[in-house]
Amino acid sequence: MNIVVDIVLFTLLGAAGFALLKVRNLFAVVMLAGIYSLLSAGLFTVMDAVDVAFTEAAVGAGISTVLFLGALALAGHHENRPGHTPLLPLLVVVVTGGALVYGTMDMPGFGHPENPVHHHVADHYIEESYDEIGIPNVVTSVLASYRGYDTMGETTVVFAAAVGVMLLLSGARRPRSRGGGGGGTAGEGEDG
Amino acid sequence: MREEIIIRVGAKFLAPFIIMFALYVHFHGDYSPGGGFQAGVILAAAFALLALVYGLEAVQKVLPLWFTRMCAALGVLIFAGVGVVTMLLGHNYLGYNALAPDPTHPEHGQHYGILLVELGVLVTVFGVMVTVFYHFAGRGRSDS
Numbered sequence: 001m002n003i004v005v006d007i008v009l010f011t012l013l014g015a016a017g018f019a020l021l022k023v024r025n026l027f028a029v030v031m032l033a034g035i036y037s038l039l040s041a042g043l044f045t046v047m048d049a050v051d052v053a054f055t056e057a058a059v060g061a062g063i064s065t066v067l068f069l070g071a072l073a074l075a076g077h078h079e080n081r082p083g084h085t086p087l088l089p090l091l092v093v094v095v096t097g098g099a100l101v102y103g104t105m106d107m108p109g110f111g112h113p114e115n116p117v118h119h120h121v122a123d124h125y126i127e128e129s130y131d132e133i134g135i136p137n138v139v140t141s142v143l144a145s146y147r148g149y150d151t152m153g154e155t156t157v158v159f160a161a162a163v164g165v166m167l168l169l170s171g172a173r174r175p176r177s178r179g180g181g182g183g184g185t186a187g188e189g190e191d192g
Numbered sequence: 193m194r195e196e197i198i199i200r201v202g203a204k205f206l207a208p209f210i211i212m213f214a215l216y217v218h219f220h221g222d223y224s225p226g227g228g229f230q231a232g233v234i235l236a237a238a239f240a241l242l243a244l245v246y247g248l249e250a251v252q253k254v255l256p257l258w259f260t261r262m263c264a265a266l267g268v269l270i271f272a273g274v275g276v277v278t279m280l281l282g283h284n285y286l287g288y289n290a291l292a293p294d295p296t297h298p299e300h301g302q303h304y305g306i307l308l309v310e311l312g313v314l315v316t317v318f319g320v321m322v323t324v325f326y327h328f329a330g331r332g333r334s335d336s
Contacts, residue, residue, distance in 0.1 A: 050225040058233040066240045070328030133302045135222035144306040148286040152271050155316050159268050162320035169327040
């Protein structure tokens, strides 16, 4: 049953990816990107990574779709055709992709229980976290307690990103509105 | 979208449930998937929905920009502050065992510590998401 769900989700994911490349109407692109995120969230759920799926659905399919729509309102709905041929980018992508696939040959089998990644600290977390932390969700214990410093860093990064967006988006607006309010014709002349 | 009565009523009906769900995701994060980050995003989504339907000005009356900006900084302060408090109580930075009400069971403090730092994450993510949304949505309007 799981394999059927996997195949269906991956097929739809591939179809959404190709449609994203082909469609020139940016409104459709934003909607397809949301669908792509939702399908990824479905795949994460099948892989039992429910916390990741939750985040993907909320951020990828939810908030970023709204932000893209906000950007669309500024940028217009149609994407121009690129002026160059896609041959060189295609070559770069194929070579890089081939190298990455070649790199996976040396890696241990996907999801194999004997993989080193599952035995470095994961054993300790799974066996001891309920006694040490006292809450059933191991993901939350690792995120907030064992790896509390990392989560604090992430929170700071999110804050820093917002400061950057505020500087970029509100800094450009203020002089123009001040010039317009003071009856300055120079600013208005540039807009026209 | 402001003249569509179904969307207006639907958004007004959905928003409180979305906000409740965000709080559930936060406070139930110890037992089920989710936590501060997801809760913050969902909380922000509720206000983004209202802003899309009722307009930016209506939502900014309830949730002004200075408040969301302050939230973005306040969350980091809460997170870092928990660490300072645990240090003042004689433990390591972010050593939540210091917060235990009963010293014979230090692991009980972990629950409070996790809830508090996740609250910090929630406040920052909520503030950041709404602030970014306000800037994107408000920009085209003031320029035109």
